[in-house]
Amino acid sequence: MVDRLGHEAGQEVRAASLVEVQPGAVVSREIISKPQGTVTVFAFDEGQGLSEHTAPYDALVHVLEGRVRITLGGVAHEVAEGELVIMPAGIPHALDALMPFKMMLIMIRA
Numbered sequence: 055m056v057d058r059l060g061h062e063a064g065q066e067v068r069a070a071s072l073v074e075v076q077p078g079a080v081v082s083r084e085i086i087s088k089p090q091g092t093v094t095v096f097a098f099d100e101g102q103g104l105s106e107h108t109a110p111y112d113a114l115v116h117v118l119e120g121r122v123r124i125t126l127g128g129v130a131h132e133v134a135e136g137e138l139v140i141m142p143a144g145i146p147h148a149l150d151a152l153m154p155f156k157m158m159l160i161m162i163r164a
Contacts, residue, residue, distance in 0.1 A: 070118040073097040075154040080104075091162040098122070098151035106148040113141045113161045120155025124148070 073081050075097045086093040091111070095118070106125070115124065117133050124131050124139050125148045132152065133139050141147050 070156045094159045097156045100153050103150040106146050111163045115139045116158045118156040121152040122155050123150040
């Protein structure tokens with residue numbers, strides 16, 4: 055069986071290798087998309103970001119490479135490679151790339 059990424063089921067893959075940073079851009083690649091939630095890998099160039107918004111579902115950000123400033127409910131947090139941030143549903147949040155960085159976003163719709 056081949057998965058959504060074109061790999062054999064169970065084949066290991068380095069998440070950060072699924073997207074590449076592009077100059078002046080934000081790149082994304084959805085890995086899993088189910089009615090219960092999604093898993094998406096992103097690559098942000100330095101200075102790129104996501105403006106403040108809310109989401110109707112809980113989300114988890116796992117920084118795969120680099121550093122990002124995540125503002126959650128008006129409080130800024132600098133998050134580094136290997137660290138996680140949970141973003142509860144309905145809380146305003148924004149992301150600003152402090153350097154080129156990659157992250158995995160896991161959104162749960164349950």
